[in-house]
Amino acid sequence: KAGVTQTPRYLIKTRGQQVTLSCSPISGHRSVSWYQQTPGQGLQFLFEYFSETQRNKGNFPGRFSGRQFSNSRSEMNVSTLELGDSALYLCASSRTGNEQYFGPGTRLTVT
């Protein structure tokens, strides 16, 4: 069974731009969660989608948004990028929400 895939793996953007990251979950998994990982803050929960609906949300500004499609694939978007948005963005899928399986992440660098 294929694992969670994230594209792109690496991304360099300029401050003020926007970016879209993609996550394809494991087949049959309906829950997709997104996390931001930085050396200072560790793993911080962004949001979770389950069957195309946002089920949980972390404490991030509205510049961070996401969506989930009918095939469970998910995208997250960050608008008006700031230097502090540089991080590893991890996606995790699950059948129900817990016991998550993580992708390799997208390394975003904002210059």
Add this chain to the structure above:
Amino acid sequence: AQSVTQPDIHITVSEGASLELRCNYSYGATPYLFWYVQSPGQGLQLLLKYFSGDTLVQGIKGFEAEFKRSQSSFNLRKPSVHWSDAAEYFCAVEMNRDDKIIFGKGTRLHILP
């Protein structure tokens, strides 16, 4: 607010020695508990989980964890570490079913040859 604490940021052990990584949570009821491992440049891999039942949980790669309700702890153990165990380890909790999962700050494990 609910929280997860991993008191040790770094731990160094010799290859072949035993290991215990600490995890404490703050919550009134018994949450769902997890341990994940992250190798450099990789995503996280689930080592083991506790939902209910036997408080000693066996996981992959020879790891085990024990849930102690009285201490609100879920410590990870391994009797004999291997150089390949060098990685960062994260404890995580889910307070209620379908709730978000909260991760600790992580413990980086270093192995001495």
